[in-house]
Amino acid sequence: MAANTAANVDVIIDTGGREIPECPHGPALLFVKYDRGSSSKFFACSAFRDRKECNFFQWESEKPSEEKKKIRQEINSQQKPKFSHEEAYNRFLRFKEQTSCNRELCQTCGRFLLPGELKDHKGHKVKSPITDEMLEKPTKLFVPLDNNKTFAQYLFSASAVDFTIKTLEDLSFTHIVCVGAPRIFEAIELKKDSATKGLLLDLDHRYQQLYPTTKFCRYNMFNHHFFDGQKSEDVFKQFILEEEEDGKRVAMVMDPPFGGMVDALAATYNKISLQWQTLSDQTQDSNLPILWFFPYFMEKRIKECLPTTHMLDYKVDYDNHMLFRGDMKKQGSPVRIFTNLSPERVILPASDGYWFCKVCSRFSAKENLHCDVCDLCPSKDGRTYKHCFKCDRCVKPSKQHCKTCKTCQQQDHRCGQPMSNGCHVCGALDHKRRNCPKQGSSSTKRGAPENSSPNRQKRKRKK
Numbered sequence: 001m002a003a004n005t006a007a008n009v010d011v012i013i014d015t016g017g018r019e020i021p022e023c024p025h026g027p028a029l030l031f032v033k034y035d036r037g038s039s040s041k042f043f044a045c046s047a048f049r050d051r052k053e054c055n056f057f058q059w060e061s062e063k064p065s066e067e068k069k070k071i072r073q074e075i076n077s078q079q080k081p082k083f084s085h086e087e088a089y090n091r092f093l094r095f096k097e098q099t100s101c102n103r104e105l106c107q108t109c110g111r112f113l114l115p116g117e118l119k120d121h122k123g124h125k126v127k128s129p130i131t132d133e134m135l136e137k138p139t140k141l142f143v144p145l146d147n148n149k150t151f152a153q154y155l156f157s158a159s160a161v162d163f164t165i166k167t168l169e170d171l172s173f174t175h176i177v178c179v180g181a182p183r184i185f186e187a188i189e190l191k192k193d194s195a196t197k198g199l200l201l202d203l204d205h206r207y208q209q210l211y212p213t214t215k216f217c218r219y220n221m222f223n224h225h226f227f228d229g230q231k232s233e234d235v236f237k238q239f240i241l242e243e244e245e246d247g248k249r250v251a252m253v254m255d256p257p258f259g260g261m262v263d264a265l266a267a268t269y270n271k272i273s274l275q276w277q278t279l280s281d282q283t284q285d286s287n288l289p290i291l292w293f294f295p296y297f298m299e300k301r302i303k304e305c306l307p308t309t310h311m312l313d314y315k316v317d318y319d320n321h322m323l324f325r326g327d328m329k330k331q332g333s334p335v336r337i338f339t340n341l342s343p344e345r346v347i348l349p350a351s352d353g354y355w356f357c358k359v360c361s362r363f364s365a366k367e368n369l370h371c372d373v374c375d376l377c378p379s380k381d382g383r384t385y386k387h388c389f390k391c392d393r394c395v396k397p398s399k400q401h402c403k404t405c406k407t408c409q410q411q412d413h414r415c416g417q418p419m420s421n422g423c424h425v426c427g428a429l430d431h432k433r434r435n436c437p438k439q440g441s442s443s444t445k446r447g448a449p450e451n452s453s454p455n456r457q458k459r460k461r462k463k
């Protein structure tokens with residue numbers, strides 16, 4: 001069951017101090033599932049969406065016996081990668097001693113092979129020779145796990161990498177925490193003349209081979225879990241610690257798989273930001289600068305969780321992205337950058353048509369024309385919106401004002417149809433479950449209603 005991505009499932013962040021069971025991927029998340037007016041709560045794996053990969057499940061009310069707990073602990077320790085980080089890295093150092101013609105990478109296992117190991121990989125896809133240059137770009141060398149729901153490895157195009165690196169450099173950041181962003185980390189590593197440093201946090205253990213423990217931590221971004229425990233946490237803390245006199249400036253870049261787990265990701269960011277604040281003696285209201293890559297249609301959810309973020313107009317291009325098909329492609333990538341940096345400071349490339357809107361004090365996309373009535377550049381999805389004087393706002397060009405519904409609607413809509421299937425808790429049509437007055441101690445703690453038309457739900461496909 002892909003519990004954590006279904007439309008009728010929420011994550012409960014505030015677990016009220018109860019004991020959190022652990023699966024091999026760290027502390028489980030508490031979920032609530034709504035079904036025809038009733039709800040049930042359960043713990044499940046935070047990282048793996050496919051039960052075949054992690055089948056951990058426990059009802060919230062369940063009290064597992066000591067025996068069951070023991071069995072679980074055994075399962076947890078059995079599921080570790082075959083090699084520890086140190087072992088994997090030491091093997092890699094030996095691997096590098098071979099000439100490129102003698103180097104073999106099993107792409108099926110994602111493992112660099114040492115002499116004599118090839119025989120154990122019969123029928124696997126093995127790549128050879130492996131040059132030093134190839135080893136500098138592991139995101140090109142490894143097969144991207146892009147048909148895997150958990151990893152959802154969609155890699156930035158060269159232009160998206162260049163833009164991100166340039167932005168971070170222009171804003172004088174020197175230390176970049178790359179969460180699920182191996183290509184950004186790789187680009188930083190490749191810039192040997194630059195003072196910028198990176199730390200990669202990612203679930204993919206293949207990187208343990210190439211990067212030492214000081215540069216890569218195997219990490220779960222949905223529960224802020226370091227697989228190597230305190231050792232990794234210390235590396236991380238050292239990395240984010242800013243000291244006034246040494247000119248170090250930290251920022252975080254995060255490109256998660258995009259299921260519906262915004263709450264969990266925001267909770268992780270808040271933990272990291274708080275750690276940075278405390279360790280670096282920042283003032284209480286300062287937040288760690290972040291660039292969070294996510295689809296534009298999640299804007300409301302992100303802003304509910306992190307109210308100080310802005311969505312930039314920059315369309316983030318990927319090399320291997322599912323959503324770049326058909327109609328979506330015409331409008332460019334649906335992925336944007338959410339940031340707590342002041343938008344006017346993030347210069348979007350004029351060569352791609354971005355322009356500076358003086359009124360909005362930020363860069364807008366070519367097609368995003370400023371509306372004097374709304375007093376903003378309204379487009380979100382890459383199309384030019386038009387102003388509807390009856391609705392008193394700008395709307396998507398595909399919509400038309402419907403006299404019956406008294407709002408702008410898609411041409412093929414059925415008049416009078418509710419915008420959604422109603423609230424999962426009480427069934428009312430005028431609000432979503434997040435705003436249900438009957439929700440009590442709700443799973444999420446925010447205000448504005450979620451704008452989830454059926455179409456919108458359909459679009460919430462996974463990355």
Ligand SMILES: C[S@@+](CC[C@H](N)C(=O)[O-])C[C@H]1O[C@@H](n2cnc3c(N)ncnc32)[C@H](O)[C@@H]1O
Pocket residue numbers: 046047150151152153154155156179180181182183184185201202203204219220221222255256257463
């Ligand atoms: C959408 S891809 C982003 C890659 C990025 N665009 C790049 O080119 O560097 C998601 C990344 O997050 C990693 N990932 C997936 N689930 C994760 C988790 N629970 N915790 C940490 N990293 C995860 C994947 O291995 C992958 O590198």
Ligand SMILES: [Zn+2]
Pocket residue numbers: 023024025026045046047048054055056
């Ligand atoms: Zn798990």
Ligand SMILES: [Zn+2]
Pocket residue numbers: 106107108109110120121124
């Ligand atoms: Zn193999």
Ligand SMILES: [Zn+2]
Pocket residue numbers: 357358359360361364369370371375376377
């Ligand atoms: Zn504007």
Ligand SMILES: [Zn+2]
Pocket residue numbers: 371372373374375378386387388392393394
């Ligand atoms: Zn308008």
Ligand SMILES: [Zn+2]
Pocket residue numbers: 388389390391392400401402406407408
């Ligand atoms: Zn209208």
Ligand SMILES: [Zn+2]
Pocket residue numbers: 402403404405406409413414415416
């Ligand atoms: Zn109508």
